[in-house]
Amino acid sequence: MKITPTRLSDGRELIYFDDDPDVLAGRVTRELHDPRDLPETVAESEMRRDPLTGQWVTYAAHRNNRTYMPPANENPLAPTTPGSLPTEVPADDYDVVVFGNRFPSFSTSIAMPDDPADYAWTVDGQDLYPRRPAEAACEVICFTPETTKSFRDLPLSRIRTVVEAWTHRTAALSRIDGVVQVAPFENRGEEIGVTLQHPHGQIYSYPFLPPRSRQILENAREHRAATGRDLFDDMLAAEHRAGTRIILSTGGFTVLVPAAAKWPVEVMVVPNRPVADFTGLTQDEHAALARVLKPLYMAVDRFFEGVERTPYIAAWNQVPVQSRLTGDDESLRGEGRLHLQLFSLMRSPHRMKFLAGSESAFGAWISDTTPEAVAERMRAVWPDDKEWQ
Missing domain, CATH: 3.30.428.10 (HIT-like)
Incomplete structure (x- = not known):
């Protein structure tokens, strides 16, 4: 497997995980330049602790405006092909690709005051309700460039590459300060609430123990x-x-x-x-x-x-x-x-x-x-x- 990292125009990391023999042999290379001019992603996610259950609840209001069921020609998880709109993936093909979520629930780029003392560490000044920035990371993993496929359709070699990608990202996200657990998952089907039909999963890291x-x-x-x-x-x-x-x-x-x-x-x-x-x-x-x-x-x-x-x-x-x-x-x-x-x-x-x-x-x-x-x-x-x- 070949691992090729790059950065999208807003600074998010993107990594190609390739098992294609042509890529491994160097006969095919992946496009690394993102032609879009995206603003830097700054999240405003916060967490509040419920005193009745002791559990942390995360609020990510900026996700309300995330992409929802776009037409096929605006699929952000498809490869960027000649003559089409640039997507989240600059290359015209890929095997497996992972990149930072553009609308993350948890982020390492939380909008914070210059002086941490100015952050409201409690809700409405009430010590009963602790409040924290939701600092961690959320990534998207695309299993295949083919929109009509599903995880079940992947060949064994591609599933193996997905497993390798999960392993790589588990190690990387575990190194982020404050991350307590790394959790890869996949939602499949409109009934579940999927907003993009392209076969993909997510990799969340949590700053608390779920x-x-x-x-x-x-x-x-x-x-x-x-x-x-x-x-x-x-x-x-x-x-x-x-x-x-x-x-x-x-x-x-x-x-x-x-x-x-x-x-x-x-x-x-x-x-x-x-x-x-x-x-x-x-x-x-x-x-x-x-x-x-x-x-x-x-x-x-x-x-x-x-x-x-x-x-x-x-x-x-x-x-x-x-x-x-x-x-x-x-x-x-x-x-x-x-x-x-x-x-x-x-x-x-x-x-x-x-x-x-x-x-x-x-x-x-x-x-x-x-x-x-x-x-x-x-x-x-x-x-x-x-x-x-």
Whole structure:
């Protein structure tokens, strides 16, 4: 793979990740110059801590004006081709490309007063409501230049390149001061709220520990204190003993439906050994992971009869940056494990589950199916090796 960095006209970083033999051999080069004259991106994102839950909530009002479902000839994630409007990608082709989000929720370019003492560190001067600048980074990752494709359509070599890009960016974003966790994810489908149809994902870095990540680490810590064992090891052992929710098991990874899955369709991909984040995977495991993800995404799109593209969210949970855990959180070090949570809000063909009173107001989930039924269906639609190799 070849990695080629450059800067867009407003200063955002863009990186090409290429596996094309012509690029690797130097017969093809990527355009590095952005012909646009964009103003520097300055975000006004802020975070406020909810005293009732202890959770941080982020406000990014500038994102209200972000690009929404543009016509095909104005797709900002497509390559820049001769005679067309310049896009976010200066080259006329690419394999995988990553660049800073033009409308970031978190940014390293927050509008701040010259003197930090002049920043309003509380809301309305009330100490009960701490306020902070939302300083971190958000990036976009484009999986392919072909707008009509999806992650399921990528060849194994391209999925491997995506994994390499996730690894590269996890390492880079983890080095930003204040970043606690790096989280690659993909939203797919208008039903999920996607504003750009081009196949892409995002890579968020958080300046705090998100609620679900915190719950996992705290439960893992309590489990180790009570048993002396790793929670993920025990979960995998229990799932293999039961066998009812295992979809696929390889030497490196297990694909399963969680025993207490919340979403109508929910699948986890878990490394069989303790791995904190993508940087902890070996090159062999990168290749093995691609061979797990390809049939998984194909099966997800076969889950509902009459639905060609199942709307989903695919989120990678990674262990937080250990050196950034301070105070009471220091006891969470060494817990957790890299894993994919892929889920859909679709409960039956073309019908979505709405998170109404019980789920949204109280966080008390009620499912219309069972994890065992979901696992059985996933095994039934799982593609044969000859269909994707």
